[in-house]
Amino acid sequence: MDSPSIDSPVTQLGADLLTVSGISKSFGGVAAVQNCTLSISPNTVTAIIGPNGAGKSTLMNLIGGLYHPDSGKIIFNNQDITILPHFKHASAGLIRTFQIARELTNLTVFENVVLAGQSDALENPFAAFLKPGFIRREEQRIAKRAQDILKKLGLFRLADDLAGSLSGGQKKLLELARALMLDPKLILLDEPATGVSPPMVRELARTILSLRDEGLTIGLIEHDMELVEELSDQVHVMAEGRVLISGTFNEVVSDKRVVDAYLGNGATHE
Numbered sequence: 001m002d003s004p005s006i007d008s009p010v011t012q013l014g015a016d017l018l019t020v021s022g023i024s025k026s027f028g029g030v031a032a033v034q035n036c037t038l039s040i041s042p043n044t045v046t047a048i049i050g051p052n053g054a055g056k057s058t059l060m061n062l063i064g065g066l067y068h069p070d071s072g073k074i075i076f077n078n079q080d081i082t083i084l085p086h087f088k089h090a091s092a093g094l095i096r097t098f099q100i101a102r103e104l105t106n107l108t109v110f111e112n113v114v115l116a117g118q119s120d121a122l123e124n125p126f127a128a129f130l131k132p133g134f135i136r137r138e139e140q141r142i143a144k145r146a147q148d149i150l151k152k153l154g155l156f157r158l159a160d161d162l163a164g165s166l167s168g169g170q171k172k173l174l175e176l177a178r179a180l181m182l183d184p185k186l187i188l189l190d191e192p193a194t195g196v197s198p199p200m201v202r203e204l205a206r207t208i209l210s211l212r213d214e215g216l217t218i219g220l221i222e223h224d225m226e227l228v229e230e231l232s233d234q235v236h237v238m239a240e241g242r243v244l245i246s247g248t249f250n251e252v253v254s255d256k257r258v259v260d261a262y263l264g265n266g267a268t269h270e
Contacts, residue, residue: 015042016039016040016041017040017041017042017076017077017185017186017217018039018040018063018074018075018094018186018217018219019038019039019074019075019076020039020059020062020063020072020073020074021037021072021073021074021075022036022037022072022073023035023036023037023059023062023069023072023073023074023082024069024070024071024072025062025067026070031241032058032241033055033058033059033062033069033241034055034240034241034242035072035242036059036072036238036241036242036243037243038236038243038246040219040234041217041233041234042185042217043212043215043217044212044217044218044233044234045209045212045218045219045220045231045232045233046218046219046220046233046234046236047219047220047221047222047228047231047232047234047235047236048060048219048220048221048235048236048238049221049222049223049225049228049236049237049252050237050238050239050244050261050262051239051261051262054238054239054240054241054261055238055240055241055242056221056238057190057221058241059238060096060219060221061096062074063094063188063219064086064089064094064096064188065081065084065088065089065094066096068082068083069082076092076093076094076186077093077094077185077186079092081094090182093183093184093186094184094185094186094188095179095188096187097175097176097179097187097188097189097190097192098175098190102175103163103166103171103174103175103178104163105162105163105164106164107163108160108161108162108163109150109155109158109159109160109161109162109163109166110146110147110150110160112174112177112178113146113149113150113174113177113178113181114142114143114181116177116178116179116181116182117142117145117182142181145181146177146181147159149177149180150177152210153176153177153180153207154173154203154207155173155174155177158170167197167200168195168200169196169197169199169200169201169203169204170200172192172196172200172204173200173203173204173207176189180211184216185217186216186217186218187216187218187219188218188219188220189218189219189220189221189222190220190221191220191221191222191223192204192208192220192222193223193224193227201224201227205227205231208220208231209231212233225253228249229249232248232249233248234246234247234248235247235249235251235252237255237257237258237261239257239261244257244258244261245257245258
């Protein structure tokens with residue numbers, strides 16, 4: 001299958017790729033997300049920002065399928081994924097990464113990326129006997145794609161290094177490489193700059209913008225406002241579990257409600 005994340009736009013402009021409509025989620029009677037509504041347009045970088053406790057991570061987990069909302073609806077690529085099991089999000093083209101990278105530390109960088117792209121056919125124990133030619137071609141295709149992605153993200157020189165030996169920023173790039181192996185339409189990044197050195201933040205920023213320019217849609221949570229300003233086409237500001245305001249970076253940071261939200265709010269869940 002061709003890779004929309006590298007080679008071509010994924011959705012026609014003008015239609016939202018993701019729409020979140022009135023979703024709510026409570027834990028132990030405490031509302032973490034309350035009647036939250038937002039959208040992400042295709043071929044953009046969309047940031048979700050807000051003070052600690054605003055509900056950003058809970059919202060990300062709801063969109064990514066780790067939680068199911070108590071109410072509301074999530075539409076992705078014209079498909080209702082509100083209660084879709086988490087493992088089916090990847091096949092639908094929605095990939096969620098995490099603030100703390102989850103690499104397989106005792107495998108090489110290349111092995112980490114190849115494993116992310118394994119197809120169901122390669123997991124069939126009888127396929128090697130029934131269709132050896134197909135299996136060989138599939139293995140070659142996956143290996144070639146892994147090499148191309150590693151080159152694109154500047155990790156190819158580290159392909160034979162153990163993933164556990166990478167720096168924080170390199171691990172974030174590796175997680176992004178693993179996500180790209182799944183042919184995503186939308187990648188959700190959770191604080192990609194956290195624990196990353198300034199030079200690697202710059203590398204991550206260049207990579208994210210390059211992927212957007214090639215047709216990938218990216219949503220991110222981030223506290224680094226300079227990075228948000230640099231990357232974002234659209235910004236949603238959350239406070240107390242709901243979207244306070246949406247717009248360009250300059251529009252939202254000039255709004256008094258945003259200043260007030262960052263100076264203090266009563267939310268207790270992140």
